[in-house]
Amino acid sequence: MNVMSAPPRSDAPIRRPGRSRSRAELVIDAVLLLAVLAAIVLALTTHRFATVANAKAILTSASLVGIAALGLTLITIGGSAVSLAISPSVAAVGMIFLSAQSFGLVPALALAVLCGILITGVQGAIVGYAAANPVVLTIAASFAITGIATGVSGGSTVSPTGGGYDRLNATPGGVALSVYVLIGLALIVQWTLRRTGFGRSLYLIGENRRAARAAGLPVGRTTAVAWLAAGALFAVTAAFTAAFNTSANVNLGGTLTFDAIAAVLAGGTPIAGGRGSALRTLAGAVLIAAASDILLLRGSSTGVQILVKGVIVLVVVVLVHLRTEGSRA
Amino acid sequence: MSATGEELVRVDDLTKSFGSTRAVHGASFGIAAGEIHALCGHNGAGKSTVVKMLSGQETPDAGAIRIGGDRLDLHSRQVAQRSGVALVDQELSVVASLTVAENLMLGDLRAGWLNRRRAAGPRLRALLDNVGLGHVDLDQPLSELGIGERQLVEIARALGQDARLLILDEPTATLSDVESEYVYAAVRAVAATGRAILFVSHRLGEVLGLCDRVTVMRDGAVVATTAVAGLTIDSLIVQMLGEAPHRLRKRTGREAEGPAEVLNVSGLSVAGRVDDFSIGLRPGRVYALAGQLGSGASEVLRAIAGLVPAATGDIEVDGVTVRPGHPIAATRAGIAFVSNDRKSEGLFLDKPISWNLLATRLPAVTRWGVIDRQRWSTALTRLVGLCGLDGKRSADSVRSLSGGNQQKVFVGRGLGRSDVRVLLLDDPTRGVDVGGRAAIHVLLRDAADRGMTVLFSSTELEELLDLADVVITMHKGVVVRRHDGDVAGPVLLREMTHGAATPAEERR
């Protein structure tokens, strides 16, 4: 779908170099600066915002979305836009994870990751090798996963068949385990993207799939591997979410799909692919969590929190677009 | 007919720059009512930029455009259309997902808001018949038509717009002779009604046969406007090229018989584009495919590189068959390809120079899949040196480079790799300045000296003469002639613009 093939658009207007451009960039920078200042003032004047407990809370609430968003970052950087099947995948894997608890934590985790890889990897292979439209494909996948999960489970809630899962709720050093895992995974993903041949190919394919094909890069394989890895990360999210909720059903994923997309976009990763980083996604997830937290502490309703999340994403998308276009002229 | 009518279109001192590129400067000429006015010049001379300014797609930096005496500010396509300018763009600009009739009505100002497809039927039918598309149904989707027929539809659309000025930018480049004849007849008929026609073409025969006067451009400036009566193909070539490049090509002294053929292509065909192309290439030599837009030269290179799914024929590298249509198979077999479209099919513009240079070499610079800094910088230093780039800038994005240096990066990606046997380049110096061009030529020559087989396509005489050991001319999808020996520039130009036609078949 050409909606996703962002620039370079052949019909882009000729940008004239000179003052007008630098003025535009100046405006962008000014807007950014004001926004940051406003956020700081708002944060500092919010009662109990600047406390260790609150910082921990922000990280904890960012952690589950953050891990899934890391997976989505791989998909987005590789030029496959987004997956709309994150929530159902997480729900299905979470149910599998809890029902496998009788084998012990580690085997259950391994099984969950394997299933996550399988579910998302199949979609990745189709996107990679056949160049299928990822948005529509993942819509189909979300129907399929929910349908199968409902059919198999009969719609009932899965309760853990053993107690091992509770170790995922541990708080070493007073901070939730999922926060450590988030930071660790973010570093691993960042390193993979920056330091491995796979990471380089992923950026190249994401920026220009046609050129990558012409250069003989393994487009299909690299894309499929990115989705596989994303599937594994979704599975980790699923395990933590299921453990936290101590039960899982087909609704376990909740609004995770859109929360993860919002985190990726708020981190400044363009949906067209080829750019972005794991650490920026981490920042995006924390930014959204912090904004929700400020609003909650100031007594705003859930609706206002969601509204602000949307506005943050919109502003970041527009600013990132303007900036990259500006640097291109 | 002759250019005796009063001047209808007047262009004065038109100037346009893109960044540091002066595409057009100080261009002036006029077109009389009823005149067919040709605009000639070799690639990059600025013809299309003039066309874009006349048709409202670009705003001139300076200069004036007058139609019917009024000075016009053509700041958008709609304004230009309302001022009576109809256009056939250099790039095919019809929409494949619409029907023929819808394409004919697209953008037509007189069509109004109401869709009068039924009412317009007879008029549209006549337009199609006019350009030889009598067999095409008005309600057929355009996607069912061939490239030539689509081009004719676009021409028919422009012809039907009742414009004061009709611009055709290389309208016949992708057409057969029969199809072209229809276009000539239709254009003559429009001119006969007292309109002005600007006809851009590389086909000098048709320029002389069809047009009344020719304006020749070179490097963004107008060289001269001359009545065709006083011109021959050869004198026109002289105007286009400056001093006549009559020097014979220097033989490079390499033996015609040498080591065994590296690349062997036989019976390569792409329906509608290339017909039965065969060639054998030896290592250490530079080969050129010479042909204008639509000659099939690019298509041959793309097919060998595995980028044309519909290609048939046999391709062998060192006696091993390469599956057609698989770019990865071609790469494995040792074929590297440099596309003519470096922006969308070549470079990764937002990525650093280093990434671009090493994009195809990732397995060689990684250990266990992890980038090995040592190998990375060794390979990079070697390539940067080989390409003559500034090593200190290798972390900058390719976008920040000039066109010439971008092209060097693109070409350089295929160099310095022991596994590359055949380097294919589609128009490797397109839009590159003189200095950059010379540097790329040196790169290619060095590559051949190191034992690589180089095959490039080009439209430019000087490049063909300077660089190639063997030149194969192509015209309308078939090979005209292979020149292993000495050849004069004008001969090549004649074959490229004319095919194998003997001088007797020409009008002049």
Next chain:
Amino acid sequence: MKPPSFRRPEASLPVAALVLTIIAFVLIPTYTDTALSSFDVYNTLQIFARLGLLTLALGLTMIAGEFDLSVVGTYALGGMLTVQAGQQHWAWGLLAALGAGAAVGLLQGGLIARLKIPSMPVTLATYIALLGLTSALSGGLTKTYANVTVTLWVDQPVLTYFSPRSLITLGLFAAAAAVLSLSRWGRELRAIGGDRRAGRVAGVRVDRLIVGTFAASGVLSALGGSLLSFSLGSANPDPGVQPLIVAAAAALLGGVSLAGGRGHPLGLLGGILAVALLAEIVAVAAVPQYVSQLFFAGLLGIIVVIDAPDLHSALVRQRTRLRPSHHPRTSI
């Protein structure tokens, strides 16, 4: 413009989908023990009325080569405004909803056309923001619409099979079909969806058309939300993603191409009617809902795989390989 010929996917796909579902519908008595009644048709049209305008809104932007994820956000906002601003008189609520829809559409269209941003991230952000706004307006509560007369009016049976709500929806489909068939907008919309550069060169006002399409999309989705609120007598701040996904599936079944440039409101009508019929079959035959989900998954999966470009070139490759070449082999 004639309605497209049946050989083409924008016509054949919806017709095939519609014919299949109609056959399945008519055969209901053979595989269940329920007889068909005229009410089943009425109810099908009610389902159609619930999702029709959403499909039309999404489909129009897809024809133009864009993708408006925010339709469900506008749908929710429209429904909520209808209830909250329309307690005095239904017209005020309707006006508020339509105005908000137009404003949202103009804002998005302007951003997308002027700044040339891809529509996905922009409309996704608006989608989230609109859901938030709707929820903030209502305090997260479902709001009740007290005007029962309107509720009764929009769903009263008309001519056995219809209700004012389904008639309005059908009418808008007819209007969209008429506008796109009878004016130049139809071909221009498909032109900018199919090949934006070519459209621009041919003289189409691309930017205006994009803004207009998004405005239309906003108004239609808001109206869809309004009608639903009138019918339910309440407005739900969070309709979930299901309506979006079903509307997208209906649009694709309606022959709209993922690449843009293809499709017609009549095709969209066929697509959404097929979906509505399917839902009615599920209800009458008491098929579990997850079965219909699997059915949709299969259908969309097939469409998206058939449309995949690299699979396409693989097929072209295969076809050329099989075709014998009869050219003489000459070497030069």
Next chain:
Amino acid sequence: ACGGGSSSGGGDTAGAAGLEGKTVNFVGYGKDNPWGAYFNGVFVPKLESQGVKVVDLTTMDPGTAVTNFNQAISNKPDLIVAALLDTSSTVVPIKKAKQAGIPVLVFDGRPDPSVDADVMQVLSDSEALGTAAAQNLVEGLKAQGRNSGNLIAITGTKSGFAAQDRMKGFDAELAKTPEYKVVDIQDGNWDPTLSGKIATQLFAKYGCSGIQGAYGMADYQALPIVAAAKQAGCPVGGKTGLVVTGSNCFKVGIDAIKAGTLYGTATEDPGTIAEQTADYVIRYFNQQNPPAKELVKEERVTAENVAQFAEQCSKA
């Protein structure tokens, strides 16, 4: 009040033996909801074993529910059994059913007051559930020796009567002991993940010492509160820890009560109400004239009596 009963009895020769030929259209909760899945699994077989034909029109989407309700009216069954996902949107369909002379039985949540008299009802006693939750908290805090304390509540979807009625009972019960104060009420939308997120932020906002008791409206909301508290470093249960209660029991909740992390809950298990609803239908068809409105007896569950309810609560 029994208008429905009298109108339907007429048509058939209602033989007391078996209910062959009776048709029920069942517009209940969909199978993709665990509570609904278990309810349906008890309710439908029980009726079918009596020879009643049950037409399944279940769904979890409020819009579809209205369409299905209308479908049910057109099917002209002997009875429509419905759960109201969205009370206001079912007002009109209920009125239509009344006009068409088709009796309607609503289960679980109560209908809109404007049609209260038009339907038969077998309802969960939501106020009792809220009361039980408040009693659990007060009892737990008193057992810890606390004479005062701050409480938070994370509710189900606020717009529904279920959540509203439970809060009514909860508030009324707490009004008796004003020393225990509710400091924050948030809408958890019956969503465990969202409830956990909100709880995390509330523990940051008030700190461990700022919250002594928490109410998650369903067990699957109470347990994320427990997890959030633990992650924030706040002790749960025991002599001094946070007291958490649910009010809608599930297997995980029973396990947590046994483990001591959850102080208590209340029943509202789908099995009991499914049995009672099916029983009501049978009594209705057998013309035993059941009362127009029946409340299911809800029980308070704590560690003391958990063994007694373990079986009943482990079905969903």
